[in-house]
Amino acid sequence: MGRIKPQALLQQSKKKKGPARISVMTIIMSSLIVVLTLFFLYATYRHWSQRSRFQIENKQSVLEGDNSFMDPKKSDLPGYAILETAKGSITVELFKDSSPEVVDQFLDLCQRGHFDGMLFRHVIKHYVIQAGDSDKLGAAEDWTLKGKHYSQLDTSLKHEAFMLGTSKAKHDKRGFELFITTAPIPDLNEKLIVFGKVVKGEDVVQEIEEVDTDEHFRPKSNIGIHRVTLKQSI
Template identity: 65%
Template sequence: MARIKPQALLLQSKKKKAPSRISPTTIVLFSLIVFMVVFFIFSAYRHFSHRSVHPEEQIHLGGRKGLSELNLKSTDVPKYAVIQTSKGAIAVELFKDGSPEIVDEFIELCQKGHFKGMQFHRVIKHYVIQAGDVHSIGPAEQWTLKGKHYSQLDKSVKHEAFMLGTSKAKRDNKGFELYITTAPIPDLNEKITVFGRVIKGEEVVQEIEEVDTDNHYVPKSTIGIMDVTLEHKL
């Protein structure tokens, strides 16, 4: 039997003690396990952090979102109306904040063409012009006495000239009439709901005011509304 040299024994001993190399498969498998552990920890953190939000806070956040959406919708509401009459155009600023329900009704009727062909059937100089159903008996019938004696009215007025309103009396959509004041009128708010103000076309209002009328304040010549358009800007 051949004897192994001491030098060869030393080399064999070193080879046995040397660590074995890690295979690529092991590295990939280890990396995948680490990734899965990190992903699981991250998912668990997101889940529990979301559950930690109190219901009151969720309601509050939802309310803020709804409010922003509501404000966005409110900005879409037209702020102006242009009344095209046979005498010219009258531009009106709508008081959405002061009379929201009336403004909404007015806008809806404009979109339906309710005011097309409507006539100014009562004109009281230095008082008011009224457009609507020529066969209706509106509040203007009750104002004629004041209209005749406007110069004697109380100077501490509660109503301004060139305001747009409609009657407070119960009505259906067909009874929605338009009133434009031509002078400051005391206590007019008791009879009509003001929902706008003339900002352009005051001279057109005054021209309508100056037409000849009969004893019942009905214009002798026809003055009508051609159309009413809604605008966001003027």
């Protein structure tokens, strides 16, 4: 067997080391690509996150600007009234937005104690209970004179049950009447201003509705409102 010359051995060793150098370079280049890719993704994420945060802050500032134009007095007004009666409590949500003037007048009268001790003057089953200082039927007069009944009402109901309203007729504060409907009454839309809705105590309203009355729908025994408590929320 012939001897291999040293020069030939050197060339063979270089050929063997060649692939190792290529694999190292490949690893280095791959690592650089991965690092650059991660850096690009991080930069993109940071850019869009900052942009989203900026948009959210802008929206919040716009909303705060809109809220600054709201009437603070209106938002501070009580939103609920609790009518305490001999039969129990009736909680009413007040429509401050749709009937602001009537609600303001009602709140003023409540603070003056106007409704304390006020009697329910008329109780008409399947129709309405009426409280007030006047012994006249007022908005309910046409109904009672014509002898209408709940079964004859229009089916396209506009005036829901358990709504709180007062007469549209001009009256002084002493003549402020309260009506709570016990059935949908579309005919009352032209006569009543609805400014609230019973949200708790419907059973109390129905119990008052069941009291005995005379031929003029006046309760045979006195039943009224002991006091009215105003609440911001319930």
